[in-house]
Amino acid sequence: MNILEAAKxxxxxxxxxxxxxxxxxxxxAFGVAAIxxxxxxxxxxxEEQRRAFELAGPGRLKxxxxxxxxxxxxxxxxxxxxxxxxxxxxxxLPGLHMLYPVREARADFRCGALAQNVAVRGVTPExxxxxxxxxxxxxxxxxxxxxxxARVCVLVAPAASPGPSSAYAGLLxxxxxxxxxxxxxxxxxxxxxxxxxxxxxxxxxxxxxxxxGDALLVPVSAAxxxxxxxxxxxxAKEAIDGxxxxxxxxxxxxxxxxxxEAVLRA
Numbered sequence: 001m002n003i004l005e006a007a008k009x010x011x012x013x014x015x016x017x018x019x020x021x022x023x024x025x026x027x028x029a030f031g032v033a034a035i036x037x038x039x040x041x042x043x044x045x046x047e048e049q050r051r052a053f054e055l056a057g058p059g060r061l062k063x064x065x066x067x068x069x070x071x072x073x074x075x076x077x078x079x080x081x082x083x084x085x086x087x088x089x090x091x092x093l094p095g096l097h098m099l100y101p102v103r104e105a106r107a108d109f110r111c112g113a114l115a116q117n118v119a120v121r122g123v124t125p126e127x128x129x130x131x132x133x134x135x136x137x138x139x140x141x142x143x144x145x146x147x148x149x150a151r152v153c154v155l156v157a158p159a160a161s162p163g164p165s166s167a168y169a170g171l172l173x174x175x176x177x178x179x180x181x182x183x184x185x186x187x188x189x190x191x192x193x194x195x196x197x198x199x200x201x202x203x204x205x206x207x208x209x210x211x212x213g214d215a216l217l218v219p220v221s222a223a224x225x226x227x228x229x230x231x232x233x234x235x236a237k238e239a240i241d242g243x244x245x246x247x248x249x250x251x252x253x254x255x256x257x258x259x260x261e262a263v264l265r266a
Contacts, residue, residue, distance in 0.1 A: 057097065057098065057130045057246035057248070058246070058247075058248070058249055058250040059097070059246050059247030059248055059249050059250050059252055059253045059256070060130070060244075060245075060246045061244075061245050061246070061247070061253065061256070061257065061260070062242060062243070062244050062245075063081065063242055063243040063244075063245070063260070063264075064081075064241075064242050065080060065081045065239075065240070065241050065242060066080065066081070080239055081239065081240050081241070081242065081243065082238040082239055082240060083101055083220070083221075083224075083238050083240060084238065085101075085240075085243065085263075085264060086099065086100070086101040086240065086243050088263055089243065089245070089260060089263055089264075092259060092260075092263045093247075093256060093259060093260070095247075095248075096245055096246065096247055096248070096256070097129065097246045097247065097248030098126050098129040098130055098244070098245055098246040098248075099126060099243065099244070099245040099246075100123055100124040100125075100126040100127050100220075100243070100244055100245075101122075101123070101124065101220050101240040101242070101243050102121060102122065102123055102220070102240060102241050102242045102243070102244060103121070103122030103123075103220045103223040103224055103227075103228065103239075103240050103241055104119070104120070104121060104122075104223075104241045104242075105119075105120045105121075105122065105185075105223050105227040105228060106118070106119060106120065107120050107184045107185035107227050108183075108184070108185060108186070109168060109182065109183070109184060109216065110182065110183040110184075111171060111175075111177065111180075111182045111183070114167055114168070114171050116166065116167050116168045118168055118215070118216055119215040119216070120184065120215060120216050120217075120218055120223060120227055121215045121216070121217055121218070121223075122217075122218050122219060122220035122221070122222065122223025122224065122227070122240075123141065123217055123218075123219075123220055124141070124143070124146050124219070124220055125140060125141055125142060125143055125146070127140075127141075127217070128140055129246070130244075130246055133197065133198050133203055134156070134195040134196060134197060134198070135195070135196040136193060136194075136195055136196075137178055137193065137194045137196075138154070138178045138179075138191070138192050138193035138194055139192050139193050140154060140192075140193055140217075141154060141192075141193075141217060141218070141219055145219040145222075146219040146220060146221050147221070148221075149219060149221035149222045149224075149225045149226075150219055150222060151187060151188060151189045151190065151218075151222055151226065152189060152190050152191075152192045152218070152219070152222075153182070153184065153189045153190070153191055153192070153216055153217060153218045154191075154192060154193040154194070154195060154216070154217040154218075155172060155177060155191055155193070155194045155195070155216055156195045156197065156215060156216060156217065157169070157172040157173070157194060157195065157196045157197060158172075158197050159197040159198060159199050159203065160173070160199070172194070176194075177191045177194065178191055178192075178193070178194050179191060179192075184216070184218070184226070184227065185226060185227045187226045187227075189218065189222075195217075220240065224238065224239070224240075245260075
């Protein structure tokens, strides 16, 4: 039987059993579609994972404050984690892709009739080197802002969500605050920049467990001077809550970690 005869026989069978042929073709089509959908979903998750790890950094490391010591009031031989520690680490490891200190705070945000307690992060310009998913209007914080403890801030507009949003988020959607003065913790701050977060379904940070909660940004020195609460003494003025760094290469992380531990012990 040649190919032409086989084709004729097949067409005759299809015409003779139309329903059975339709069901067979449908089953094959659905099976192929399911396989293609599965491959597409797996590929999509892989791409999201790759993008998330690129954003987070291959040699990411977080140094946290010893809160047990801070809360118990034990000073020991160390004043705790400070800006001096961050400067010493930068000097000891100049090749780091990113290193910035973090000072966390809560402060009353006031603008017109709005008053709401918001999360504030005191950082340096190196903050933007990782986890950057935003659209920027205005400018970011500068080294000069940090040096002067300038009362400037960058507002982070959260992504729109189907559920109820906070009054702060609603204000940022309705009103352009760029260049205006707001009050944080009773102090006047000038808004020098506004960051717009991406939609939740397009934000890869959730894949690596990075915090996708949005906070208002100020110079770390301004957070220490104007917004820190509940700590006393000279060391408290320089205290920070953590240091975030990235070596730029996962292979260099173990050696960098040993060097970091040595510097902090010293």
